[in-house]
Amino acid sequence: MALSKSLTTLRGTGLMLNIVIGAGLLALPGMVVEVAGHQALWAWALCAIVAAPLLLVFVLMGMRFPDAGGISHFAQKAFGRSAYSIASMIFLGAVVFGLPAIALTGGHYLAEAFGGMPSVYAFGLVIAAAGSHLLSTEIAARVSTAIASIVLISLLALVLIGLSVVNWSGADPNVTPLSQIELPVVFAPFMMIFFAFTGWELAAGLSEEFRNPERDFPRAMFLSFIAACLIYFCMAFVAQSVPISGSYKAAFSSILTLAVGEKGRVIMGLLAGLIIYANLLGAIWAVSRMVYALSREGLLPLRLTTTSSGTPLSSVLLVSLALLIVLGFDYAGLLEISHMLELAGQNFLLLYGLSGLALLKLSKRLFDRLVAGSTVAIVVTLMLLQGTSVLYPLCLTVLGVVLARLRSQSTPAARSVTVA
Template sequence: MTATPQSASASGDGPGAQPGTAPAPGPAAAPPTRMAGHLRLPGAVALAITIVVGSGALVSPGVAFQQTGSAALYAWLIAAAVTVPLLVVFARLGAELPNAGGVAGFVQEGFGRSWAAGVEVMLLGTFSLGIPGIALTGGYYFQQIPGLGAVPAWLAGIVLLAMAGAVVAIGGAVSSRIQLVLALLMTAGLVAAALVGLSGGAPADHLPPAELGSLATGVTALGAVFFAFTGWEMLSFTTEEYANPRRDFPRVVVISFVVVTTLYVLLAWAVQTRLEEGDPAAASAPIHAVVAAAAPGLAWVVSVLGVVIIAANLVGAVWAASRLVMSSAREGLLPKPLARLSTAKGTPPRRAVAVCVAFFAAVALCTATEVVSLADLLTVAGGNFFLLYLFAAVVYARLRTGARRYAGAAVALTLALLSLTFGAAQLVYAAVLLAAGFLLSRRAA
């Protein structure tokens, strides 16, 4: 068959070509500028659950119970109801504006680059406290495993951070499968712990009274349990990796919310079924105490489960933080090499993950010298994460029209009023970070 000029050229047999030689290589493919969309519904739901369910599930049920007794169950139901409009905002923005910058990307769409840079710096300051705090919580649970009590919590926390970084560095596709396994393990483990606590303990006798006074008492524990409902704001940093963000992100938010809320209510019910209000274990390790009261021989399993939960939580947190670092570098706020993606897979470079893990480990190490405490890390980070909901609501109101704009403004106003209850130091820290990022962006421009 006689070759056409096109096929001859393609095979290297055209005019001027040497027999047996390969065609001259064309221009190299440019590295991708956005991450590959690999996250589908099961993996994305698993990632959401492991990001949200963490130390809050392990501690908050006991703290709320100590504060309000059996009325604590109302606090969890009210917190879930309060979270719904916030998640509607996140679900819609994440579906419409998928990006690795998360809330900062939303702000950039609504208010421009300078304000987004301010949010990025605030987020970097928040992750730098919250993620080491999560790691240290895992370190304390690590110490509860028989035979490991002598291991310093800060060292165990750093090891957990390193392991989380290794999982994230493997690549998003593999990481999502690992998270799916971890999500199944932790969900099954927590449900089992709750059912063990409820079995044989007359749980119906420990429901809160159906009266207005008990409901009002439950509201007073809202602050103690709301931290357990944070985490979906971190999920927004993964939307660029969704295969179909417009369809799947809202579904992920809804499914994970139902699973997480069910877990929390079961755990809270088990705590107030098995423990006494004055039990000191309720404030430190309530789930461990619940299982120990119902099945003493299984108490050590809760310690192992706690480490698994924190490890899964850390993978999701490091995943989100590395995406923020990559996005900030892409926008010029951080060094450009941190934004360079793999040509083959379109995943963040391992150096971005390594920088995150190294910095978080350094902060965790500071707790060994008592420069900062675990309570300080979690308190400040928790307040800043709350402010992220406020920023998202403001953006939502700005980008919407009509009734949706008014609804977004109402949510934003409510969150702004609640943020005034934070301590002055908390608000100053957030404001300084926000201003620093804003000014750095203006100067660079």
């Protein structure tokens, strides 16, 4: 059954911004300042420049092959079933670190406001988000819909508040002149920042729902990219220009405190907790359904179980357990939020490269092939510069190939679906 073609340029732009601009941005500006200091703004600029041609791949794929399946569909269309499995494993490998990092973002803000350990608050946020799904799918949908735009609205408000407390007479020295930047310093937080430039791979799946995909879809993609970059640069500039008295991972607590006093930490803590809860609610929803679909197709050895309200119980529990295990590593001091963001960012970057290869295979147009080739070259160069961290996506690639082959060798078997 065909999807409803209800999206226009403006509607699509708004929807894409809601997908792309996530709760992780509450932590990233301060964390980048901690790493790159007065050169932080240039690190954001570098990432935006690199992301632009990668975005163009999704624009072209969405125009040429509009489909709700996004990257996985593009990969399967170009390279077959194994590529679908590989793309799915790399995506799951990204979210299993990206979502705990988002939960920890809320944890750091709540710890700034009320004291305690950020990982403990993060545990609570994951459990609360998962619990909402287990209670009722309808309730989860209503909550998610009611606060779908709260992240974007809150970040815009924080940008305005932050700009109002910047000491403009002394702001210029806080940004290193272009002639004095050091590339190793600027490049150091690249993979961490790239996490903020992910989401357009999901937005590519909206192409099928545009009234005029060839005209409105690329406009929405480019407008959302420009708007997101403006928000990112403003937040990065504010974090770089306002003294941070507390944790760099909760920089906007300090910024809001400068604006409204000490109660600003409590306000920011509660606001961040709500934003992260909403973000996790939607993310666990999406990822659990993906796990359910992969299990139903035989790619994951998971017994399918649904509740009477239609919630994929086993998938929600599995996804939540994976997130809690990663948070457990943070609690034990074995993993930092910055490393989680780097691992998630590099996996998404690899998916961008896979999309470039798919476009190179599927399109015979010269312009498309030039864009695709440039994208693949950029991704390969960046991945090589990351050194041993490439081992993680390589392991996921091998896992994807193995699962695809096991699936192809097995006979179609009955898959048990029970009602809890």
